[in-house]
Amino acid sequence: MAILFDWYEDPRPSDKQQGKRTLHPRIRYNGTIGTDLVRHRIQERCSLTETDVTAVLDALSHILGEELADGKQVHLDGIGYFHPCLTSTEPVTIATKRKATKVKLKAIQFRADQALKNEFGILKVKSLRGELNFKQLTNEQIDRLLTGYFKTHQFMRRYDFQNLCGMARSTAMRHIRRLRDEGKLKNEGSVMQPIYVPGDGYYGNNE
Structure with missing residues (x-):
């Protein structure tokens, strides 16, 4: 394995x-x-x-x-x-009183x-996606790809977006968050298993 x-x-x-x-x-x-x-x-x-x-x-x-x-x-x-590794429960400055009460266990490191x-x-x-040629797409290029995608698909998952745009997972998630903020995508699934559909601000709705 x-x-x-x-x-x-x-x-x-x-x-x-x-x-x-x-x-x-x-x-x-x-x-x-x-x-x-x-x-x-x-x-x-x-x-x-x-x-x-x-x-x-x-x-x-x-x-x-x-x-x-x-x-x-x-x-x-x-x-x-x-x-053990410690952290503070809130921002601490020189002027903070009772500093010792602002300390908690962060983690046990190994x-x-x-x-x-x-x-x-x-x-x-073994790479989950094999050898990839990651693309640097503009927001407009991503919009056009999604327009074409939703002409033949009712919903999209994160890895569908990742494969469509040829992006690393972290880049795909960043763009999905942007598209949700712009109202172009909305999640009709759960937090752990999101399923994205066109939102009210979806560019394809205006065609």
Whole structure:
């Protein structure tokens, strides 16, 4: 099984809009394995019973939480380092009073040991969309493509727009948000599974 990924455009400051935009790969996860499978696979590799493994994993979770909450890094040989990361709950300045009350846990971060990276083996990847020739379209060109598309289609999904315009996913989402703000597209699906249809401001409605 290979790691699936898609291409996204790198963010760039607004004052650097000239020239070719660079891309970066982002993983589309193949799935998630849970504690049951991890426990079973550990048990297969040692003399512990699955009950013993459950107890060890439970104790490890508690110990990690206690030590991280004490401001320590935790290093597990062959796995890596865990450490807490903080953030503020609101903008803080020198004049802010009771600054310590504005702090919260942002995340528990992880840095892998080389031994764990070595277990990764040879990297096998597969692009979800193959080799693409990303286009730099103007808003007017996108309008014309959508006009033609909706002559033969009743609705559009994000990846339909992406394929139609030959764009990276992040670029497609940026244009879809713009088109929604302009009233040219509207979502008749859900937030997680949007389905776009022509909006009240759709240019094709005036033809």
